[in-house]
Amino acid sequence: MTSRANIQVRALRDPAAFAAGIAAAGLLPSATHERVRNILASPLTGLGPYGVLDVRPLVAALDEGLCARTPLAGLPGRFLFALDDGTGDVATQNADISAIPDADSLRILLAGEDHGIRCPVEVTVPLMLTAAESFLTERAAQNSEAWRLAELQDGPAQVAARIAELFTSHVTVPARVTALVNTTATARVTAPVTTTATAQVAAPVTTTATAQVAARAATKVAARPTVGQTSAEGPGDRPGDGRPPLGVTPLSITPLGVIPLSDGTYAIGAAVPLGRLSAAHAAVLAEVAGSEGIVRLTPWRGVVVAGLSAEEAASAEAALGDAGLVTDPRSPWVGMTACTGRPGCAKSLTDVQADARASVPALRGSRSVHWAGCERRCGRPRSEVVDVVAVPGGYRVDFEGVSRTHRELDAVVGDVRSRRIG
Ligand code: SF4
Structure with a gap:
């Protein structure tokens, strides 16, 4: 298991048969874009006690949009997107483009920096895709081979400026970013990016899924303090100063043990020692999940099985422990x-x-x-x-x-x- 919640499968006897099997299971939806489908999401989104926005529809839309845009097949394999449900877990995972709820909108982070970009939930996916295209445009303009946004000279600020220009009527941006649009950014805009971006901004706005997400987000965000609020305001609290956001507490370990979920069911979280998930581990996970359970991987080399009754969660904890997975947060394997x-x-x-x-x-x-x-x-x-x-x-x-x-x-x-x- 990798720190991006991916799995690398080793020691295969018949790689071709394995590839055919996972393709048949729907895990390889795009031969051209497979290497760039790097999207992190909060592991308990839609289920857990802390998130304010179920980002599952956004994950699906981002994945679909990523695969649909031909130029994005040219993203480096290291380029990473993150959709945080307000828990503050994956927004701190060093993604190139992240989104996290902020009051009634989403805050966009570029290489972890907050340049003051805020957008409604229904614009989040096209904006993130356009930001990725802008990275490619800026990389070409700088004649660079950079893999990550932070490796470009002034990369986050340049991408922020391009977003401000292309999404004028959809996002709020600080004046500092708008000023940059009128200087360097405009000269860098190329026709294909402008065409692609503007054509796809409006389309997702009216879809049923995103409308439902917006309604849910508005309700939940109103019910709890704003993510990112701090009692003592510092420079990083102000949108657009380019510094990492304050008030988002990094969660650096995987969820462990039995976790009560918002729908009345339970999840069991386990760490995988040294990230080595054996075939025996996988078999036990499949068994405890059954046909109805939900299995999610975490970027902390852990796994969560959700949708369990209290009794199932208790027996799952014992079964995973017997198999060598770790459910005790005090275990020295954690960390x-x-x-x-x-x-x-x-x-x-x-x-x-x-x-x-x-x-x-x-x-x-x-x-x-x-x-x-x-x-x-x-x-x-x-x-x-x-x-x-x-x-x-x-x-x-x-x-x-x-x-x-x-x-x-x-x-x-x-x-x-x-x-x-x-
Ligand atoms: S020895 Fe370890 S740290 Fe060094 S290149 Fe190999 S995997 Fe990376």
């Missing part, structure tokens, strides 16, 4: 991550996953740890972690600017434990 390491990665200096597994019993109560087989530190979470990086002859432990190198695993574990909270 432990590792890259592929040896033998899967040729760059790795050692089998980091084996060392991580061996160290788990001794690391209960320690800080979160990321093990890496080389300095690249693939899969490192965005949250604060102790880094354990393989070096010739041992490991180096890095935390808050203090690095120590050890030859023995016991010494590594002792060092990690010494970086205790508080």
Whole structure:
């Protein structure tokens, strides 16, 4: 499992048969756009206790719109969209284009920066798609090979300016962004993008699905404090200052244990140790979900099974635990991550996953740890972690600017434990 809630399936005996099987199951809807269908959504959206907007219709519309726009097949495979239901979980996951409810509209974040773009729910999908097209246009204008919006020079601000220009009657933008439209942005607009964007702005507005979402959002948003409100206003609270939003609390672990849902049913959340979901794990998940259950993956290498009765959730918790999945938030597996390491990665200096597994019993109560087989530190979470990086002859432990190198695993574990909270 990846930090984008994707699954990479390894050790296949017959890849062609496997591909045919998942295509038949509807998991490969677009041969041309498969690599760019990277959309994160709040794992409990529409079900959980914290979200204010069910983003499932937006996810479906964004996926459909992404596959329908030919130029977007040219997005880099690393480019990421996120639709947050107000929980504040996936808006903090470093997506290139994110949307999160904000009072009676949605706040658009560009590479995590708030440039003051607010739009009604029914315009969110065409706006996000146009922002992605604008990234491609800006990338071409800068003669860049950038994979991410943040890698472009002034990328988020340039895309904000293009959105302000193309969605004039649909979005609210601060004057600072509008001014940018009249200078650099206008010169960069190309005919194909303008045509595509304006032609698709109006179409989704009147669809039944988005109208229902709008009504639901209006009701729920009115019933709870605005996401993003803080008691002490700081510079980041003001729309359009380009800084990360304040007041959105990053949730950096997967939902765990039995979770009561808003419709009276229950979900069970589990972490997958080191993100390695075995065939046996998958079989148990399918069994506890049954024919009616809902299975969702999380970007914290976890899984949620929803739509269960209280009794089913209790027995599912036991079954998942017996299979080796983690439902206890106090488990040392929670917060432990590792890259592929040896033998899967040729760059790795050692089998980091084996060392991580061996160290788990001794690391209960320690800080979160990321093990890496080389300095690249693939899969490192965005949250604060102790880094354990393989070096010739041992490991180096890095935390808050203090690095120590050890030859023995016991010494590594002792060092990690010494970086205790508080
Ligand atoms: S961090 Fe290094 S060793 Fe680990 S998967 Fe990435 S490239 Fe390979």
